[in-house]
Amino acid sequence: MTHWIVAPIILPALLAPFIVLAARYHIGIQRVFSVTGVIALIALAAGLAWSVSDGSVIYYRLGDWAAPFGIVVVGDRLSTLMVLLTSVLALFVLLYAIGSGWDNRGRHFHALFQFQLMGILGAFLTGDLFNLFVFFEVLLIASYGLMIHAGGNTRLRAGVQYVLFNLIGSTLFLFALGAIYAETGTLNMADLAERVKLIAPEETVGIRVAAVLLLLVFAIKAALVPLHFWLPSSYAEAPAPVAALFAIMTKVGAYAIIRVYTMIFPPELEVTSGLHDLWLLPAALVSLAIGMIGVLAAKKLDRLVAYSIIGSMGMVMVAISLFSPAGIAAALYYIVHSTLAGAVLFLISDLVRTGRGSVDLSTEPPMLGTALTAGMFFAGAIAMAGLPPLSGFLGKLLVLDAAYGNTLMVWIWAVVLSSSLISVVGFARAGSVVFWKSHGAVAAEPDEDRLRPSVLSYAAVGGLFALLALHTVFAGQVHGYTTSMAKELFAPEVYKSTVLETPGKLSKPKEKED
């Protein structure tokens, strides 16, 4: 039993109170500790991902209590990939926050940032549904603080919406957990997967309700239409680096859907048949369409990016809701891409805000640093809209390929392709208004809000672009990896046997079952 698997949760959990208690008034020390911590996280995550890359499962029992009774932390290929993605994204977001000075516009940015990482990484690593709830709460509590970081009335109002929507989501989650516990008597995922199969067909009312409630909760997290209403305002009003980090939060919902609905409620299970193809797929298609139409309709750059996040989550959910190994592999490839692309676009919208004083899609005089910002927006828009040569295009091809032969194939292809076109038009319109037309405009009055973005800000955005380029160049290897991951997800025998059969305190699993 390796202890390293729990380190990505422990490290930020220790670092955050240290930053609050010891370095409260020293932004320099906070920055050093925060960046060092995130770099250490990347090293940890890379080591963990390497050690499970052969298909093994690392497993840690807290307090050494055996599986259905104690709390477990489990790392397989999927969760370690998400941990690695989160920590790499966090590094560049943190560099941007430092470069742009966002971390100094309110208190406790770095402490909240570390707590946020703890929640996200915990949600990826836990092997227990109730702890998934607890880590959701940890990441949400930290995100409430980050969302209203630096204050302001519009931000506070958007914050109220965001907090209340997520509180309702948490309440639903608890109802789902209560129903699952009442039906099965366990909340450990591997144990649940074994027990749900044993429920007699005529007694499935409770577990059906629980499965649907759980799907609703994760769909709220993943901002699936019609549960997406919290996203546009809160992501647009949140500080840009925070919104960029939030790009991974919608993926937590997607991850939870993949994990729970391949292992506990797999597609071939009688209890939840129809949930995936009858409900999830149409909702995902509508999300994709609404998101991209929102891109075309947005009046501000930050809101445009927020809608493009909804659209890309729609694409991810289309691929997931196929619930075939090819679909899940494509979804995982696209998740990495859309996280990076979404974060890049939020950071660029902040570059625009810094250089120009506003993010309205209206003609204004050229911003400071316009050439570089415009070039980056161009590349980011290509990535998000899914045009060649960047990874969005490859991801979209994989999704289309996975959908080939599905009964709803015509619909999937039509919506994916036409929404791509709409998003291209939307991004082109925004880019031409913000960057091209500005050359004819004259400044009405000199504006003190306009600043040249710092070199570190550009470097952070450039780093994310480098990752996107790597994701494109090594697409073959990445897709091969996600394909083997998807196969493992649909045959989780290794996962279950590692969790349930490794001995620990109280471990007599055969005798305990009644």
Add this chain to the structure above:
Amino acid sequence: MELLVASAIGVMTAAGIYLVLRLRTFPVILGMSLLTYAVNVFLFTSGRLKIGAPPVLRDDVTVYTDPLPQALVLTAIVISFGMTAVVVMIGLGAFLGSDDDHIDDQPDTGETGGQS
């Protein structure tokens, strides 16, 4: 007793949902509190209702009640209590700042209205 507990959960949930749909901070926060009370009782009953049974295994005890839902409820109570405090503070800040306690986006402000 099952009927009593079940109807209590149902009534609290219904009242909570009604209040949440009022879309003003005060009723919505009250509604959220009612919903969390409902979910706490619901979680508590997910280990089956038993009266006068201890939650620990002992040699001389034959009837015992499931201790896990009690632990879950405790966690849920702590989290919901903390969250209510947070949302009251943020809601108060938003109300004092913009003199408006609507939860939803108002179209007339032009700032956040329109699309969602």
